[in-house]
Amino acid sequence: MQMNPVSKLALWLILLGSVLVSFAELDYGHCERVVKKWADSSSSSREEHVINKDKRSLQDLLFFLHVPRTGGRTYFHCFLRKLYDSSEECPRSYDKLHFNPRKEKCKLLATHDDYSLMAKLPRERTSVMTIVRDPIARVLSTYEFSVEVAARFLVHPNLTSATRMSGRIRKNNVISTLDIWPWKYLVPWMRQDLFARRDARKLKGVVIIEDDNPYDMEEMLMPLHKYLDTPTAHDIIHNGATFQIAGLTNNSYLSEAHEVRHCVQRYKSLGQPVLQVAKRRLDSMLYVGLTEEHRESASLFANVVGSQVLSQVVPSNATAKTKTTKSESGSGKSEIQNGTSEVALSKMDVKSGNMTVKTLMEVYEGCISHLRKSQGTRRVNSLKRIYPANFTRGTRTRVPNEVIEQIKSLNSLDVELYKYAKEIFAKEHELVSKNLVLTSKRSIVDLPNELRSVFGEMNDEKLWKFVSLALMLLLLFLFFLFVNARRRKTSKVKI
Template sequence: MMRRALLAISLLILLPFVVQVYSIDDSYVDCERVVNKWAQSSAENVKTEDKLTLKDLLFFLHIPRTGGRAYYQCFLRKLYSLDKECPRSYDKIRFDLSKPNCNIVVSHDDYSLMSKLPKDITSVVTILRDPVERVFSMYEFAVEVAARFLVHPNLTSALTSKVKPKSSRMVSTLDIWPWKYLVPWMREDLFARREARRLGKLKRSALSDVYNTEDVVMPLHEFISHPIAHEIIHNGAAFQVAGLTNSSYLDDAHEVRRCVRKHPSLGQFVLEVAKGRLDQMLFVGFTEDHKKSARMFASMVGLQVLSRSKSAPSDFQPQSTNQKNVGSSAQVVTDKAAEGTNQANSIGDKVFTATDTSSPKGNMTAERLMRKYEQLMRKYEDCIENSHKVQKSRHAMSLKRISPVNFTKEARHLVPDSMLEEMKILNSLDMELYRHAQSIFLQQQILMEDHDKQTKILAENVPVEIDAPRNFLLLLVTLVPLVLFFIVVMFKRSCCIKYFYVAKMKKAG
């Protein structure tokens, strides 16, 4: 009896732990089923040989703090005219696909936006950045934008004050994902710390590490550990490419994201889907290799847009980076007949397609196309230089309000290695996705070099087309010197013969 009693007591003690373990296993199994179902439904089934042919609609999936704004302002707005740009889609409330015949969407929306787009005629491009550097940049930009509100005496004043946009096409940063979450969070924190300093509740920090000045701004270590950072920032690129952000259009996105947060090992499903989508994109660029990425983007995307233009613009007009309503003069032709022929290039076990730069009758010749390409690159470089000046000035003005804090590249090197390692661990999916993107970038580079060689050959061998009036003038210019030369020669010859004849007659006489 005593043994049975002890066994019963032991079972009662262990029962909660058994139930808890069963609950954990059951939760994991349920989550695995949910995530696996989503992953299978998200698998890409696109023919690889078609992936590098620009389709009728271009979706620029803009991952925050990767330099995508430069591509939009300095490339795409010079390639696509304003009437070809789909309504602004930086937040779901504003997005509208009712505009007919639009050819380009630029958005911070995640890949789930493809569920609203005609997938068969849509090409996708994106840019990635080193995950640790992107976390730094997300933190710095959120603080910088929030600091602009410190002109107000208190948070209430900042919240009630409204700035009227200069143009109807301008979108407030507070309306753009993910800043509509991050900036208010940082804004509230900045005002709280300013008030705490005023009341003497916070001591001034040493400036040896600007990322740890808790009396002025939220320290970086606190920022990366916060639930909001886990929800929006960490592994943000992988979740955005997978279509699983908290702004997703998918009904099951929240549940999938919750399961992955709860069971990190399930993140491999997200990673594989994201990798597959990068594989099928028209172009994948890198922030760190900006110049090479820009030239590659111009070659792989810009040339295709230009080659389809019915009439090439006489010039790419430079535009200020802070103007929101200036479009490009280049017109886009979506007619399938204007796409030209394709030439396959095999790289490893993948087949890529290079669009032939020779164009149908009425379009640009290869020679003119190359001139426009080089002109586009020059305008891009000028635009980037101007953009950097504007950003640098605005950055300095914003940080004055939280002086002496000043975020610089040099300051990042002072952050402890332990924190850098923590950031890598927190962004393990993004780290893997970034490495995968590097292999794609290398393949694109090989393709671009081969494509440039083909284009150069076409440009050098393009036949010279001359119309009738120019042909007549050319003939006239060529023949007149020959006729004059013939007359001069004949005149000299006549004189010589006459002189010889006269001399001979005198000698005979």
């Protein structure tokens, strides 16, 4: 029986569909094996050793795993650089091929590198800390910062000129934002988009922008909803915190990172093993802060990390050296000038052994006020170049609900990880608060003993005589005040 053309076409389509389904099943099976193998190796006995040891004890090396746009730069400048000398900092791996973690007396490593860097560090002697942020706020902040830094290059007449200038800056050994992950990918991409839109506006002549929503200003910059759906955003931004803490970014040291990340992005269900690894790593960390709980996080850091660093300081008469820092974009003069007094004060206090948790917090508060002011000024000056686009806390309310839901959906792993981080933070905060209360109670109980040490080795009889004499003098003083008050009252009556 001969089949008609329509029947043949239908049969071919069925066969093609079956083949495609088979390939898809095969591909899913392959991805499942790849992700499982990575997850199993990430839960090795060596990592379990790190999780099971006393994570609250600061080890020889502190690795600050800095998730972008979580406020980590503030911690670095206003906490860590107050506690550690420049000679104690490890070379940061802006170029991972040249990274050397074995620097002598290396005690602090602060970098945007992901957790895979632990493969190059002395794992048993390393404490890890990080800060986690609400995924919606982190994604919005990433978009805003990409635009802000890219807009700085609009002072140049064209993209070629801007690219040449950034190349010259990097040759002069100045640390640029373009050297740091993920900005080395996101900023050039956004810069190219801004120049293309500026050139298009010039061709059109006068362009009137009526919309005041900076997240949807098509004539000026890439709209947020389009930005979120680009391959670059999918590869770098979405679930960025989970991939970074799991060690699976496109900047990873692991050879299998790209394939594992690709499989998770393709098959959503495969994200769960990655999420569990990231959660376990948060559990093993010395400190987990929350961007939204700014004051409580800073206090927790000072009491958990700061107190241990300060306890290791050996008092000396060394003269404090004021340390200048190079901005991520190559011009941090205002930051250096504003922060000088705080840096000098804190270095002097640390070296002399006079710094306490309380003074550390005072120095931190003074430092962040200057840092935020300089960052705010720079932000305003950068965004002037793409006026009327402007980003403030208030403008975020203009992001449509459907876009917010889009961010949540694209960052479902980060949403779950953030919830888990909040649970860890609440437990640690409660524990530290209890310890502080117990310490205060002990101080009150030990007060008589402290008084005894102040007045020397007195026996009970001598101490009682001293207290009696002090009370007698106090009574005489009060009697004198009483008599003097009576005399004044009598004199007024006579008049």
